[in-house]
Amino acid sequence: MPGTSTTPPIVAIVGPTASGKTSLSLDLAEALGGEVVNTDAMQVYRGMDIGTAKLPLAERRGIPHHLLDTLDVRDPATVAEFQGWARAAIGSLRERGVTPVLVGGSALYTRAILDRFEFPGTDPAVRGRLEAELAEVGSPALHARLRELDPVAAERIEVENGRRVVRALEVIEITGAPFSANLPVQEYVDPHTVQLGVAIDREVLDERIAVRVRQMFDDGLLDEVERLLGEGLAEGRTAALAIGYRQAIAVLAGEMSVEDAIERTTVATRQFARRQLAWWRNDPRITWLRHDDPDRVAKALSAIG
Template sequence: PASVAEYQRLARAEIDRLLAAGRVPVLVGGSGLYVRGAIDVMEFPGTDPGVRARLEADLADHGSGPLHARLAAADPAAARAILPSNGRRVVRALEVIEITGRPFTANLPGHESVYGTLQIGVGVPRPELDARIALRVDRMWEAGLVDEVRELAGAGLRQGRTASRALGYQQVLAALAGDCGEDDARAETVRATKRFARRQDSWFRRDPRVHWLSGADGERDGLTGRALALLERPVTA
């Protein structure tokens, strides 16, 4: 997977290409940090191979939990924004803190856009969103997630630092290893996805430029029209 810096380079090249062709780029979904990396003024601290190697060795030896606890002590805001299971991002945050001597969040940008951008968020009431998440996980299982992970495990999935910790993959790998039952893995996937959704919502809610529209069941039919109405207004964020 691309780092935020690499994603920024690739995304901006594509955005610039589309703008030069007279087309309107649409960036949908994704991690809040990656979205901001693409559209906001954002520079990235360098890396230190020695620090990175030491932190990655700690990750391999002890898992992401102790490293996330270390991050929570050094930068509580960063720890709240990064899932404890996301070892790669935890390592990067700790590396930046050690290199710069400042909290990781101090290196994040203000709300200054590189492009004239309209940002739209779709809000869903928590009980409804939780029900959608549970239904989505059920459909993942019905579509053969366990068999998919079993096949990928044979191709080296467990050795991947990021893919092995993806929602669903991590839980099924635990079940295949005998650490829990398949029903427990499914339930934990639901719980972990709900936690991830709450973090994503909190991240985007902090950005005052986002125009929020309701995506509740009773209002979904008119959602596209309301979004287009915003686009047609002279509104930028």
Template sequence: MTTEARRKVLVLLGPTAVGKTNLSLELAAAYGAEIISGDSMQVYRGMDIGTAKITAAEMKGIPHHLIDIHDPQDAYSAAEFQEQGKRLIEEISERGKLPFIVGGTGLYIESLCYGFRFSEAVADEAFRQEQEEYAEQFGALALHAKLAEVDPASAERLHPNDRRRIIRALEIHHQTNTTLSASHATQNKESPYDLCLIGLTMDRKILYKRIEDRIDSMLADGLVAEVKSLLERGYDRSLVSMQGLGYKEIAAYLAGEMSLDEAVILLKRDTRRFAKRQLSWFRHMKGIDWIDVCAESGFSENFAKIRTIITRKFIDAP
């Protein structure tokens, strides 16, 4: 057994707005952990309100990694996250601390936990440009429909506005005659780490109300001004970062394409759908201990449940 195989890794995952941040801070303090952010949007500098990014003061001295590491014009990928995450797990473990992955981006978290091999299909710029032009001419839904024809499972997982990932999935099928979803299905499901995976969930109606309340808070905290500032600094709406929830809707409002009320309704709807996709992804992962953090459960009760799971996995296990 390699040294890497003996590394203990704690993981806290769940949909947006379920309450991962507060629990993660208490758990990190209790177990001497350093947090690795498993969020595909919090890597971007200057994108704070719309990503619900934790502030330095809120971290309470707990080290956090993979936050504010890219400018918005630089696309970030699951492969890059995996590479950086593997290095961080080693470094944190060598310091005598517990690596603790916290987030809601399913592909990122699963690829790191299980050492996914990413497609060897190389970039085909001509094919990508062809798909970009198709999307410009016929729209995002038409491009998404092309993917649904050849890879319905990936189309179900990807939002129609996630043009970069849709084109990459089409590119993989074009080059290899296999689908991205088939590649995911054949991935190694044995982890090189000693994992403790904890998932947070709650009643769907309660979760959706929390999502809507969070978006209202983001608007009150200055989401519109944040998006306006990014646009004024030259970050184009077509960037991967600017296609994130909260940014594309508010950018459309600022461009005069819809009213603010319409943008907020769209953002709330799309965020609810995003949470549903997150839960669907996590439900297909094995070995997750789920905690229902419903409104009736107090923070202390949920914290105690999680500590029991960690004790059983990391301490009581032979």
């Protein structure tokens, strides 16, 4: 993604879930004549709308959005694939003189797109053995092993995300180095890149997450999940891992009450927000803007230059 003085910048909006990234992305896209590129790992899936807080078409202000609704729930997706898709979309927009505005809650995906990040290779034999072990002993057991081998990686990977746990253990075994050593370095692929962070107090964020999760269930998340199960959600190696969807599947299976699902989804989402912040708090390149600052758009535009 080459950058020149006449090439539009790459603008990325980061911050925890429910902090207000979406509205800022729309404001900036309007101000810059830009288009939005989704960097949320789950919003690429068709039909996963309520549980991912996907912005309805009618609320996108006529601004084109890229990398939304591109996969079926059965389709797997890796960070490496997403990196390729996003960089292609960004390159295409900039060739047309359009500013890409990246927004989404997947911190690793955003870093993989913006920064220099070459993915370690894979070994089918090692992967197959670890996946068989995952099926036998479960993700928590493998996550405990990862915590011993690489506490930094374990802190950033959900206990329930068996696919990523297996990948981390595979890389450790293949390379002999911690998985975290293979994460992106803080060096932009293109220097014409600006990261803007949405800052919000933890207490306010926790309350917004609680309200959002309950609203998702009130808006019909269970119906959405029931429909997606008919489309193969349970067999999806990536989509089925989404927070809220796991809990909704348990409700539909009679394994959990709705209130328990709301509580567990709220807790899991808050934990996810903490992990997101862990990715960004040590990145000095980010310009942080208060979520409730009435001048945040002007300050963002100033930072973009």
